[in-house]
Amino acid sequence: MSRVKRLSGEACSYFLRGRCTRTRSPEESAAARCGLLEERRRVGARTLDRLERIKRLADPADREVARRHVIQKNLAAMNRLSCAGYVPAPGGGPLCIHQHLVYCLLLMPRCEGRCEHFLLRREPAARA
Numbered sequence: 001m002s003r004v005k006r007l008s009g010e011a012c013s014y015f016l017r018g019r020c021t022r023t024r025s026p027e028e029s030a031a032a033r034c035g036l037l038e039e040r041r042r043v044g045a046r047t048l049d050r051l052e053r054i055k056r057l058a059d060p061a062d063r064e065v066a067r068r069h070v071i072q073k074n075l076a077a078m079n080r081l082s083c084a085g086y087v088p089a090p091g092g093g094p095l096c097i098h099q100h101l102v103y104c105l106l107l108m109p110r111c112e113g114r115c116e117h118f119l120l121r122r123e124p125a126a127r128a
Contacts, residue, residue, distance in 0.1 A: 008113060009111035009112070009113050009114065009115075009118070011120060011121050012111070012114070012118050012119055012120070012121060013119040013120070013121045013122075014111075014117065014118075014119060015111050015121075016100060016105060017105060018110060018111055019105045019108040019109065019110060019111055020108060020109050020110070020111045020115075020117075021100055021103070021105075021108060022117050029103075031107060032103045032104060032107040032108050033102055033103055033104070033107075034083075034096070034098075034099055034102060034103060034104040035083060035104070036081060036082070036083040036086060036096065037099065037102060039081050040078065040081060040094075043074060043077045043078055043081070044074075047070060047071075047073075047074040050070045051067065051070055054066045054067055054070065083096070085098055085104065085106050086098075
């Protein structure tokens with residue numbers, strides 16, 4: 001008698017490196033968001049807000065000094081950000097190998113094979 005084996009999810013459109021990338025609920029999607037990317041966005045938004053407020057200074061020399069100070073603080077804040085699972089993507093840049101859109105693959109559920117959300121991939125998955 002043969003044993004029943006689980007099907008692979010590799011033929012599914014939602015399958016990516018052993019994880020299911022299908023978003024199920026807003027709560028599950030929020031839990032899988034990349035924390036490092038979110039922190040970078042917050043730091044960037046704060047920096048843009050500060051640079052916008054600098055424009056109100058009357059003296060151009062003061063504006064330039066304040067602009068340099070804000071940019072220096074932005075760089076320092078960006079350098080302090082980290083993620084335990086961060087692995088640089090090939091090709092350089094700030095992208096992580098685990099980043100999928102705005103999500104972290106490590107936080108997404110493991111693919112157990114075929115499920116009720118299985119969507120056949122039109123072309124075979126590239127081996128990575």
